[in-house]
Amino acid sequence: MKIRINYYLIILLFSVSFTFCTDNKSNQENKKNNNKVFSPEIIHLKNTYYSKFYFFKNFQENETNIKFLFDFINKNNGHLDIVSDENSIRFEDGYSVDDFNSIRFAFARDGETLHNTYIRVNFLNSEKINFQEKHEKGKAKLFANFNILNLNILQNFLDYAKENELKKSQETYNYELYNKDKIKKAVLYYHNFGKWFEIDIL
Incomplete structure (x- = not known):
């Protein structure tokens, strides 16, 4: 009887230890994924008669991503439209934006040049600031x-x-x-x- 009890205790301790190790590993992996910083990437979607459309994959509103965005547009001529959600836009008889709650960017140019005439980077709720x-x-x-x-x-x-x-x-x-x-x-x-x-x- 004593041997049987000890046997069950060993199994119980092993199960608890295994569960703790598994949970701890899972928590570490989740924490790692939450802290993961995705590299910015801009992907071409389609050219239309009006503009060139791109998808900014993994866009995060920080200075690194904003600088990446403008480094990109300063190397690509013509009118550019860049969306942060590739599912927010459809190309049927031109194009249409379906999701006005996603972040997107528009760069109006003087023809096929790098000469900006108008830039819009905030289509969502804006707050007026004083300079x-x-x-x-x-x-x-x-x-x-x-x-x-x-x-x-x-x-x-x-x-x-x-x-x-x-x-x-x-x-x-x-x-x-x-x-x-x-x-x-x-x-x-x-x-x-x-x-x-x-x-x-x-």
Whole structure:
């Protein structure tokens, strides 16, 4: 009888140990997957008469992905539309966007060039932010109370420059965006009296 009890105790201890090890391994794997950082990737979907469409796989709203996005568009000419959900768009007799709740980006160009005429990076709910302005010869410095660049701040910056008239008074004019620590985060380079611009995310 004593031997039988000891035998059951050994089996019980083994089962508990096995279950603990399995759960611990599973938790470590889940934690690893949750902390996994996916590499950004932009994949071509389709060219239409109007635009070239791409899918930004694994887009995350952070400075690394935003910089990756603009490095990409600065190397690809023509009108570009980039979606974060490849299922949000259908190509039937042109194209149509089915999901207006997903993040997407639009880059209007002067023909098949890299000359930006309009950029939209925030189609979702936007929040107006105020800039402190400092004007110097040939440029405007804009300061805002933020630390890390996001799409809402960037869209506010783009909209400010679009509506500002100073760029039309000179052949070239720049707009610089600074965070609360006075670190430069982005620059718009306007040309031909404000007709088109280039952009750098720093």
